[in-house]
Amino acid sequence: MKAMIKVGYGCNEHCTFCHTLELRSIDAEAAEVSRKIRRAKELGHTMVVLSGGEPTIRSELMHWAAEVAALKMDFGLITNGRLLSYPEVVDRLQSLGLKYVYLSLHGGSARVHNRLVRADAFEQSCGALSVLAGRPIDVTVNCVVTRQNVDHLRELVDLVMPYERIRLKFSMVEPKGGGELLFRALTPDVFDAAARVRDAIEYGESKYDSEGRLVHGAFPLCHLKGLEDRYDDLKTHGFRSMVEVGESDFFPVDDRNKAHLPQCEGCVHQGGCPGLYRGYIELRAGGERLVPSLERPRSNSFNYRFQRFAEWGEVDCPLRDGALGISPWDRGRDLLVEHRGRVALFRADTRDFSDAEIERTKLQRGQVYLDVSRKAAVDDFAADLRKLDRSPRCEGCVHQTECSGLWVPRAVDVFGPSDEDVARRIRTLRGDVLDLGFGEGRYAEAFGASAAAAQLCYTGIDPDEDLVERQRKAWPWAHLVAGTAEAWFRQRETSSQPFDHILILRSWNHLQDPAFVIAACAHCLRDGGSLAIVDNVAFGLARSRSQTDRAESSAAGLEHFRNDGAAEVKALLARHPQFELVEESPVNLLGSNQWMLWYRRRGEQKMASKLS
Amino acid sequence: MSAHASQAVGGLPAGLVQLQELHGAQGIALEIQTELFPLDAIFGASFTFIDRAFVFLDRPKETSVRVHLTLKNAASAPELNALRSLVGEFANELMACAFRLRITEENRATLESITMQAIAGAMGPPTLDELEDFDFSEEPFEDPLGIAMSWEEKYAKKSKEEPS
Numbered sequence: 001m002k003a004m005i006k007v008g009y010g011c012n013e014h015c016t017f018c019h020t021l022e023l024r025s026i027d028a029e030a031a032e033v034s035r036k037i038r039r040a041k042e043l044g045h046t047m048v049v050l051s052g053g054e055p056t057i058r059s060e061l062m063h064w065a066a067e068v069a070a071l072k073m074d075f076g077l078i079t080n081g082r083l084l085s086y087p088e089v090v091d092r093l094q095s096l097g098l099k100y101v102y103l104s105l106h107g108g109s110a111r112v113h114n115r116l117v118r119a120d121a122f123e124q125s126c127g128a129l130s131v132l133a134g135r136p137i138d139v140t141v142n143c144v145v146t147r148q149n150v151d152h153l154r155e156l157v158d159l160v161m162p163y164e165r166i167r168l169k170f171s172m173v174e175p176k177g178g179g180e181l182l183f184r185a186l187t188p189d190v191f192d193a194a195a196r197v198r199d200a201i202e203y204g205e206s207k208y209d210s211e212g213r214l215v216h217g218a219f220p221l222c223h224l225k226g227l228e229d230r231y232d233d234l235k236t237h238g239f240r241s242m243v244e245v246g247e248s249d250f251f252p253v254d255d256r257n258k259a260h261l262p263q264c265e266g267c268v269h270q271g272g273c274p275g276l277y278r279g280y281i282e283l284r285a286g287g288e289r290l291v292p293s294l295e296r297p298r299s300n301s302f303n304y305r306f307q308r309f310a311e312w313g314e315v316d317c318p319l320r321d322g323a324l325g326i327s328p329w330d331r332g333r334d335l336l337v338e339h340r341g342r343v344a345l346f347r348a349d350t351r352d353f354s355d356a357e358i359e360r361t362k363l364q365r366g367q368v369y370l371d372v373s374r375k376a377a378v379d380d381f382a383a384d385l386r387k388l389d390r391s392p393r394c395e396g397c398v399h400q401t402e403c404s405g406l407w408v409p410r411a412v413d414v415f416g417p418s419d420e421d422v423a424r425r426i427r428t429l430r431g432d433v434l435d436l437g438f439g440e441g442r443y444a445e446a447f448g449a450s451a452a453a454a455q456l457c458y459t460g461i462d463p464d465e466d467l468v469e470r471q472r473k474a475w476p477w478a479h480l481v482a483g484t485a486e487a488w489f490r491q492r493e494t495s496s497q498p499f500d501h502i503l504i505l506r507s508w509n510h511l512q513d514p515a516f517v518i519a520a521c522a523h524c525l526r527d528g529g530s531l532a533i534v535d536n537v538a539f540g541l542a543r544s545r546s547q548t549d550r551a552e553s554s555a556a557g558l559e560h561f562r563n564d565g566a567a568e569v570k571a572l573l574a575r576h577p578q579f580e581l582v583e584e585s586p587v588n589l590l591g592s593n594q595w596m597l598w599y600r601r602r603g604e605q606k607m608a609s610k611l612s
Numbered sequence: 613m614s615a616h617a618s619q620a621v622g623g624l625p626a627g628l629v630q631l632q633e634l635h636g637a638q639g640i641a642l643e644i645q646t647e648l649f650p651l652d653a654i655f656g657a658s659f660t661f662i663d664r665a666f667v668f669l670d671r672p673k674e675t676s677v678r679v680h681l682t683l684k685n686a687a688s689a690p691e692l693n694a695l696r697s698l699v700g701e702f703a704n705e706l707m708a709c710a711f712r713l714r715i716t717e718e719n720r721a722t723l724e725s726i727t728m729q730a731i732a733g734a735m736g737p738p739t740l741d742e743l744e745d746f747d748f749s750e751e752p753f754e755d756p757l758g759i760a761m762s763w764e765e766k767y768a769k770k771s772k773e774e775p776s
Contacts, residue, residue: 014763024764030720057760059752063722082759089753119763 002047002076002100003040003250004234004242007033007064011054013080013117015106017144017186020053021177027053028245030060034067036243036250041071043250043328044308044345045240049076049100056083065096076100076138080117085127090135100138102237103128106146108155116148126159133163140167140215140237145193146186153200161208168204169232170197172218174257175279183283190280191289194223201227218258221273222291231272235349241328252330255355266562267292272351297558300509300538302353302361304335304346304368305548311342317393318343319403329404332359335368335542337407338391346542353538357563363405365565366390366589367539370409376550378541381592382413388542389590414592421585422505422534422596431500434524435460436485436517437507439467444475451477459499461488486513489520498526508535508569509560515572522576527603531579536593538563566595578602621696629699631692632680639666639682640695642702646675649710654679656709657702665698 008027009020018024033050040048048068055061056079068075074097077084081103084090090098103125107113110122132139141160143149149156153170160168172190175183188196194216201214215232216224224230234242234253241250260267260275267273269292281287315321319329319336324343329336332355335346348358361367366389373384391406419442426443429450438460441447450456458478462468468482481488485507502521504511511517521531543551562568566586573579583598620626621640632641644654654677658667661681668680681698683690716723758766 010762010764012759012761012763012766024762057762059760061760062753083753083755085759086753086755092753124757124759 001045002049002237002239003043003045004049004051004078004239004253005033005036005040006051006242006244007053007055007058007060008245009053010057011052011080012057012082013054013119013121015104015117015144015178016148016182017116017146017173017177017179019174019177019179021181023245024053026245027058030063032245033060033064037064037067037071037073039243039250040241041073042323043241043325045073047074047076047100047238049078049102049239051078051242054080056080062092062096065093065098069096073097074099076102078102080104080121080125081128081132082121082124083128084131085124087131090128090131094135094137098137100237101128101132102140102142103132104144105129105141105156105160106143107149107152108157108159109152112149112152112155116144116146129160129163129166133166139163139165140169140232142169142171142217144173145170145188145197146173147188148186150188150193150196153196154203157200157204157207157214161204161210161213165213167213167215167232169215169217170200170219171216172277172280174218174277175283176257176277180279180283183279187280187284189284189286190219190276191223191286194219198224198227201230218274218277220276220290221269222267222293223289228269228272231274233274235351249325250328252328252334254330260354260356261287261290263287263290264292266294268296268298269293271353271357273354294561295512297561298563299350299352299558300536300560300563302348302350302358302538302540303548303551304348304540304542306542306544307345307347309339309342309344310336317397317406319406320397320399326399326403330355331402331404332356332362334404335362335388335407335540336404337370337388337409337542343406344542348540357538358540361538361540365537365587365593367537367587367593368407369539369541371541371543371547374547376547376554377556381415385415385541386411387414387592414590415594418585418592418594418596422532422594425532425598426503429501429530430455431529432457432497433459433501433503434499435503435505437504437510438462438471438480439464439506441471441475443505444471448475448477461485485511485517489517489524492520492524494523496524498524498529500526500529502529502531504531504533504535506535508533509562509564512561514564514569518572518576522578522601525601527601529601530582531599531601532596533569533599534594534596535564535569537565537587537595539593566597569597573597573599621692621699624696624699631695637682638690638695639680640699641678641680642699643672643676643678644706646677649706650713651677653706653710653713656713657706660705661698661702 009023010027011024037048050064055077065075076099105113105125106116113122114120143156157168160166172193173179173187175187179186197216197219204210204214215230217232221228221231239253241252243250255274257278258275259278259281260270264270264275310324312318313322318324319326333348337344368388369385370388371378371384372386375384378384386409388407389410391408394400394405423443423446427446433456439462447456447458451458460478460480461483463484465482468480472480502525508514525531566584578601579599580602581597582600585596587593587595621629621631628643630641632639658679661667665684666682670678672678681702683694
C-alpha cells in the first residue's frame with residue numbers, strides 16, 4: 001500500500017507536457033515532507049514514494065529515505081532517474097529501503113527523449129536503467145506518448161526490453177499544465193496513438209521474452225482489445241493515497257481526471273477502463289470511435305476486503321476529530337464500520353466496477369452489506385447479510401458530503417419486505433402469463449395455486465436446460481421452454497395468442513438485448529395487460545480476508561450483462577408510449593437492492609376467453 | 613529620507629561610510645551592497661542596534677541599501693569616535709548575521725526535522741516510537757555531474773557564463 005508525497009515541483013528537466021508547469025518554483029519545506037512521511041505511517045501505508053517535480057534534486061533525499069526506513073516502511077521514487085545513474089546513490093538508497101522506481105523515459109534515442117524533456121538527459125536516464133537492472137527493485141519505465149514520439153515507440157521497446165524484469169509503460173499524454181497549453185502540438189489522436197501502442201507492444205512481445213512487461217495507461221480499452229489486462233495505473237501499482245505540496249493531509253488516488261462517455265454505458269470493461277482524459281474530451285471530440293463491449297457478462301457485486309482495525313480514540317468521531325481524518329479515505333472504495341468501540345476498515349479494490357459505480361452503490365443507493373456468513377457465495381441474503389447504514393453520528397455533520405462516512409450494521413431483514421411486495425402482486429395475476437427467466441421459481445407456489453384453480457395459464461422461458469428439465473417435473477401445471485427470451489421471441493409466430501401478463505423477475509439484467517425484448521413484449525401483450533420488471537442493483541459486501549479470497553478465486557460464471565436500476569429501465573420503456581407506468585418501487589437508502597416497475601399496456605383489458 | 617550634509621570619516625572606507633547630519637542630529641551612514649549581504653542579514657544586524665540607536669534604512673540604488681544610525685542618548689553633536697565605533701560594530705554584526713544565515717540555510721533540513729520532531733513530541737499521542745531511533749546525521753549525496761540542480765538554475769547559470 002503506497003503513499004505518494006510530492007516534495008516540490010522544481011525539476012532538472014523541463015518537459016513540454018509538464019503537468020505542473022505553472023508550479024515549478026514551489027518546493028515543500030523539508031519539515032512538511034517529514035510530517036507527511038509520519039502521517040503516511042499513521043494511515044497504515046507500507047511504502048512512501050516521493051514524487052515531484054523531480055524529488056532527486058532535493059538535498060534532503062537521503063534524509064527522507066532514512067526517515068522512511070526508520071518508520072519501517074519501504075521507499076520509492078517517481079523520477080526521471082538521472083541521479084540514479086550514480087551507482088553509489090542507488091547503493092545508499094537501496095540500503096535505506098528503495099524498492100520501487102517509476103522512471104520517465106520518453107524515447108529510445110537522445111534525439112527524441114531530449115527534445116521532449118528539453119535537457120541533455122538521455123544518457124543519464126539510460127544509465128540509471130543499467131544501474132537499477134538486476135537489483136531487487138520494482139522498476140517501471142514510463143513513456144508519455146505525444147505526437148513527437150508516437151512514431152518511435154519500437155525504438156524504446158528495443159532499449160528497455162533487454163533489461164530483465166523492467167516494465168515499459170506507454171501513457172497517453174494528459175492535457176494538463178504544459179500538456180494543455182500545447183495541446184494541439186503535443187496530443188496525438190488517442191485512438192491512433194492506441195494503435196501505435198498496440199503495435200509497439202506486439203512488436204516487443206514477438207521479439208523479446210517480455211513476460212507481460214509491456215503495459216499501457218490512459219488509453220480506452222476498447223482500442224486495446226486483447227491487451228485489457230495490460231492496463232496499468234497508480235492503483236494497479238498499489239498507490240492508495242497522495243498529497244500535494246501545501247495540502248494538510250492525504251487524499252485518495254482516484255480517476256477523476258478521466259471520464260467515460262455516454263457511449264461507454266453498459267461496457268463490461270468500464271470498471272477497469274480509464275475512459276478518456278476530461279481535458280481531451282473537452283478539447284477534442286472523437287468519442288464516436290469508442291466501441292463498448294456489451295456482449296460479455298459482468299459481476300453484480302463487489303467485495304470490501306477487511307484491512308485492519310483502527311482505534312476510536314477519545315473523540316466523538318474518529319474521522320472528523322481523530323487520527324483517521326476525513327480526506328485520506330476514498331468515498332466509495334473505503335468502508336469504515338463501527339465495531340465495538342473501534343473502526344473496522346474495509347477496502348474495495350475491484351476493477352469490475354468504476355469509482356463512480358462504487359460511489360453510487362454505496363452513497364446514493366446505500367447498498368453495502370456486512371457478510372455475517374462464512375460462505376464464499378451468499379445464497380440466503382436475509383440470513384447471510386446485515387445492511388450497513390450511515391451512522392447516526394454522521395447526521396448533521398458538515399463533512400457529510402465529502403466524507404467516506406461511518407457505517408453501522410442494522411439487524412433487520414430488508415430483503416423480505418421487498419420480496420413480499422412482489423409476491424403479493426403475483427398472487428393476484430389471472431390469465432395467460434409469460435415468465436421470462438423463471439430461474440429457481442421463487443413464486444412457483446403462487447403460480448401453481450392459480451393454475452390448479454384454472455385461473456392462470458403459465459408459460460416460462462429459461463436458458464438453463466437442466467433447470468428447465470427439473471422444473472418440468474416439479475411444475476406439471478407449467479409450459480416450460482429452454483432458451484433465451486430473445487431466441488424465443490424470434491421464433492414465435494406473430495399470429496400466436498397474446499399474453500395478459502409478462503413478467504421479467506430478476507432476469508432483466510440477464511437479458512442480452514433488453515431493447516429487443518421490450519419491443520417484442522409490446523407486440524404480444526394484450527391491451528390492458530401488465531408488464532412487471534423486477535431486478536436488483538449491484539451491491540458491495542464487507543467481508544473478512546479469507547472470505548474475500550475464497551469468493552474472488554471462485555470459478556462461478558457471471559450471468560449479468562448490466563446492473564440496471566429502475567431509472568435505466570424507465571428510460572428504455574419511455575420509448576414505448578403504449579406502456580403506462582402504474583407502480584414503481586425504486587431502490588432507496590433504507591431498503592434492499594431490489595427495484596420493481598409495474599407497467600400496464602394502454603387500452604381496454606380483454607382477458608383470455610378460456611380463463612375467467 | 614534626506615540628509616542635509618555628509619562627509620567622510622577618517623579610517624573608514626570613504627565610499628561606504630559617511631557622517632551625516634539628519635534633521636539637526638549628527639549620525640553616521642553605511643552603504644551596503646546587496647550582492648554581498650542578503651536583506652535578512654541587514655535586518656538582523658539592524659535589530660540588534662535598536663536599543664542604542666535610531667536605525668533608518670533606504671535604498672539609494674537598485675544594488676545597495678543604506679543604513680542611517682543616530683545615537684539615541686547623545687548630544688546633538690556626539691563625538692566622532694562614538695559614531696565610528698557605532699558604525700564599526702554595525703559592520704561586524706552584519707558580517708556575523710550573514711554568516712549565521714548561511715549556516716542556518718545549510719542546516720535547514722536538519723533543523724526543521726529536529727524542530728518538527730520536538731513539536732510532534734510535545735503534541736502528545738499518537739507518537740511514533742520508531743522515530744526515537746532515527747539518525748538525523750544522514751549526509752546528502754555526492755553529485756559531481758551537477759544533476760541535482762533545477763532546470764532553471766542550470767540553464768540560467770549557463771546563459772550567465774556565456775559571453776555576451
